[in-house]
Amino acid sequence: MKPNMEYLPGYEEMVVKRLPQMEPEQFQKWAALLKKRTGMRLPDNRISFLVTNLGMRMRELGINDFQIYYNYVCAGREGAIEWDQLVHHLTVHETRFLRQESVLSLLRDKYIPAFCQQSETRPLTINVWSVGCSTGEEPYSIAMALDDQLNSLACDFYLGITASDISRNALARGRKGIYSRQQIKNIEPRWLDNYFTVTDDDKFQVNENLRKRVCFNHLNILDVGAAPIGMMDIIICQNLLIYFDKEQRIQIANTLAEHLRPGGLLVLGVGELLNWEHPKIKRYPFANTLAFQH
Template identity: 45%
Template sequence: MSEAQFARWVELVRRRTGMQLAPERKSFLVTSLAARMRELGCEDYDAYYALLTEGPRGAVEWALLVDRLTVHETRFFRHRPSFALIRERLLPQAPVPEALQPYRLQVWSIGCATGEEAYSLAIAIDEHLSRLGGRYYFGVTATDISLSALATARRGRYPGKRLDRVSPDQRARYFRRVAPDTWEVVPELRKRVCFAQLNVLDLARAPLAPMDLIFCQNVLIYFDRAQREAVLAEVVRRLAPGGMLVLGPGELVGWRHPELERVHYPDTLAFRRVARAGGGAA
């Protein structure tokens, strides 16, 4: 692949997904393209580029290629401090008064990949609220650009190595073994999570209600700073007053937003949406 071809592909990926492919990732791009081109019997980068940019067939092929360009390797409770933060600083610490029940919580997992993050959020929330007792309702909306990743997430089946940070009690309560090294999320938890395809560049068109918790980790690393700030501006619009935004530590150093205040907790990057003195979001 020539430098001119690489630049052309980088621009296509950036325009359609927002992902920034640095020069040092050229080998990654070449490998990903080559694998798909071999399956199609296509030997020319320019011919494959033309295929991707022509009509309905190109749209279908692009969806398949995106799966090669996005990273899906993850695990349950990948960043433990963020889940401790949610339990200690967002969720109630005492039983909710009967008059305020059912306690309700709406959660959004952005860039959910194959679902481990979304199910981890559901486990952490259900486990905490069930200990407090009383009536409660929560739902997790989980979005990703990859259709194949979302299909895996909806199935809710994972190899044992993905569950290495799941406690024995959590495994017994929220999973069932369906093969020697395969575990399935129980239906009661799966029904709490709704998976949908969404490109983070299209957040302005996302029909989402205000969220009490937005979890966005290992997504912004693919974008330059200007894009990260633009994405977060749309994310904040969908955060309810008092709601919490949890990012990956170090993903956006020095970022500030006039409607957010920093939530300080060890090894985390989180913010809470403040409200005006007269009521409503700031």
């Protein structure tokens, strides 16, 4: 969306100019804004990352002055809308289907069979939360793995997955659930047959049955305390905490722990949180994973 910026001072002269160099003070301003609003830390050596990604968005808008753009994203309702766009450019969305095979195997081979055995209620209800879900590959991978496993256990079940991210663009792509041949290359043919439909332009769309189990929600993880997120049986938060400093990682992990039902499982990315302790949580050992149980 291209907002109306004609009222911005200097706007007309700057449209065709190249982006200037970013001064250290300007970098600090942007880094502080990003930290305050998303929690992401931006070390000094990321200046070229910032310039490239701000520049991409500024070029789309025809702005070539970092301060003018800064003032713009900080002002009023239009600024807030623009910030939502910018966040997509400043966050890393790298993801893929079946990215962490060890986590899927933990769920499939250990946690779910035990969960099925211990719970007497039928249909068995399983609520999962994928935190920092990017464009959907992670929550859909979990959905396929759990659906497949629960069917093979002949267990009558209800599976609901909440998938949240700070980037609305990423969420919109997740909701559509359409992926290229390259993106689905790791998925075995049986799952492709069961869970995808080939589109007219040779893409692969997640079937409606699976899509409707995954609910994509806009959520800044820093605001999770105020979000209407219920209690979960499984929370997966991988490749997100690395962007936060240690104190914030602990704070986020504590909050996620508070959203776990007794017996629930929290899975973080390996090495993303060291020596974390929480009174209600203990380590859940499984090879190549960092998992905790309530």
